[in-house]
Amino acid sequence: MAKKYSETHQIPSYNCDTMKNIKIPTMVRMLITISGAQSQSLGVSDDFVGSFNLGWIIIQHDVFIKRLPQSGEKITLTTEAESYNRFFCYRNFWIHDEAGNECVLMKTTFALMDLVERKMGSVLDEIIAPFESEKIKRVKRAEKIHSLETVEGEKAYAVRYYDIDGNKHVNNSVYLDWMMDAFDFNFLSSHIPETISIKFNKEMRYGDVAKSQWQKDGLNSIHQIVSGDTVNAEANVKWVETN
Amino acid sequence: MAKKYSETHQIPSYNCDTMKNIKIPTMVRMLITISGAQSQSLGVSDDFVGSFNLGWIIIQHDVFIKRLPQSGEKITLTTEAESYNRFFCYRNFWIHDEAGNECVLMKTTFALMDLVERKMGSVLDEIIAPFESEKIKRVKRAEKIHSLETVEGEKAYAVRYYDIDGNKHVNNSVYLDWMMDAFDFNFLSSHIPETISIKFNKEMRYGDVAKSQWQKDGLNSIHQIVSGDTVNAEANVKWVETN
Structure with a gap:
């Protein structure tokens, strides 16, 4: 143990x-x-x-x-x-x-x-x-993440000084800031995530511009953060309505 | 006391x-x-x-x-x-x-x-x-804040869901996020503020876009956050070089 x-x-x-x-x-x-x-x-x-x-x-x-x-x-x-x-x-x-x-x-x-x-x-x-x-000998499988197929919406975020951590890269949690900001006030104030799976592919640096792209099917959303041709992170979120 | x-x-x-x-x-x-x-x-x-x-x-x-x-x-x-x-x-x-x-x-x-x-x-x-x-009877004077005269640089920030606090306005401290982000990595990683005076004129709401504007004269900078024709906040910062 x-x-x-x-x-x-x-x-x-x-x-x-x-x-x-x-x-x-x-x-x-x-x-x-x-x-x-x-x-x-x-x-x-x-x-x-x-x-x-x-x-x-x-x-x-x-x-x-x-x-x-x-x-x-x-x-x-x-x-x-x-x-x-x-x-x-x-x-x-x-x-x-x-x-x-x-x-x-x-x-x-x-x-x-x-x-x-x-x-x-x-x-x-x-x-x-x-x-x-x-x-253990085996490779444990994390949750399967479905990649984004159709960009239904996107917002751009210039990396800020405070997004950078001690490694001189964008802190992993900042990708979640950009992904969570995809939806509007009404949705975000009446829904919370029930599950989030997020995979990190490639770090970002100061001076980069991130695009947060998403598609949503009911209470399931697919997100990716891209910079230029690179997919830096991908996520699947299942939402649940509050009250 | x-x-x-x-x-x-x-x-x-x-x-x-x-x-x-x-x-x-x-x-x-x-x-x-x-x-x-x-x-x-x-x-x-x-x-x-x-x-x-x-x-x-x-x-x-x-x-x-x-x-x-x-x-x-x-x-x-x-x-x-x-x-x-x-x-x-x-x-x-x-x-x-x-x-x-x-x-x-x-x-x-x-x-x-x-x-x-x-x-x-x-x-x-x-x-x-x-x-x-x-x-006390008198009105105490806070530090005098000099208004920005020439826009030397600006960055735009769409208000994010997480910028909003319980009053449904942008939290006051977020203006500082936008102001601090004015300068580049090299400056921000080698300088810290010695004094900051910041005055809040008008609250911002979800859906607004802020422009963070600044001018800098050596180690003194003047900042303002504007949305449309409104000056939402103004600040003066005196910087000091670290190491």
Whole structure:
């Protein structure tokens, strides 16, 4: 059994939308941050990983939302590095409310990038051992993501300075900002995602312009972020109406 | 002496820029949020204020930055509702680091909006008494803000769903997002603001497009946010080079 790591946070109002629900990209940011905190607590920080010329990259998130936590709520964020094979690490994240109910589950596939060769690196024992993850042979399949077939709408976003993180790339969660902004106020204030699967293909840099493109069929939407001829990220979202 | 209210927070990495400095708009959001927490703790929450058909609005922030707190730091946020006259309330905010050094001072002028008449409301005793603020006769002058004379550059920003807060307007701190994004990566990663004065004239709504316009003379910049013929906000920033 992999080691679990938890932190309790109160959700500030400025991390919530007009319906007082936590903003989706912020929620993902909060979850990813505790995986960094767990790594640090186990002595395998990003700096340690970097000493092997390796860096963590996110391949895909699969998010399952039962209920979106709201402004002022105290939530417990939990993670475990569940299992790994030669190239991939599979992490689970949960959000529980104060009563102990599961609000959100996120399953994330990570890989290691060889920062010198700019290709996938192997998962080293030194890096993974402290998590007590299960070593597996097979490649676990994340949720299947359907690619966009018809661009029904698009909006353009110039990368902002604050979109860039310590790696000098657009932070992964920013793609969700651009994707969530696809629909209008009426839709977004009366629907929340029930599931989100998002796959990251190619990082973006300062100076790039992203196009957020979408198609929607009822309560299912398909999204992609493109820059020039490159598809940087793809996502499928299933929405549910609130009230 | 006005009652002081403090909270200690650890700064998550996702609230920081590529230099690990706290993002300026997030810093202002964090400070404003503790004024709401103090109000709530004294039984004069926004809901209570709303029961008089009044709502707080921000007129101006004057921010003095000695040092920007960084990712992972534990900071103490403190506020007091220092003084008030018939129409304005003057609040101070501070950020101190773990060693007790003052990092940031923000002086904010608030007013009350009569939500029915859509004009300035009087500061009521029921609302202000719990803060033990000093009652003054005079109108305190905030920092003088020089208006933009020549548009040297501009960027356009469509209001996003997540820019809207509980009042259905663009959150005040978003104007700072648009203003800070005026300059390029090289400038922003090698300079921080030393002082910022920002005045809010007219709220923006979902569907509006903001233009962030600026002029810069050495380390001083003048900013305005306009939508159509309206100047929604104006700011002066004095920058200082880091390392």
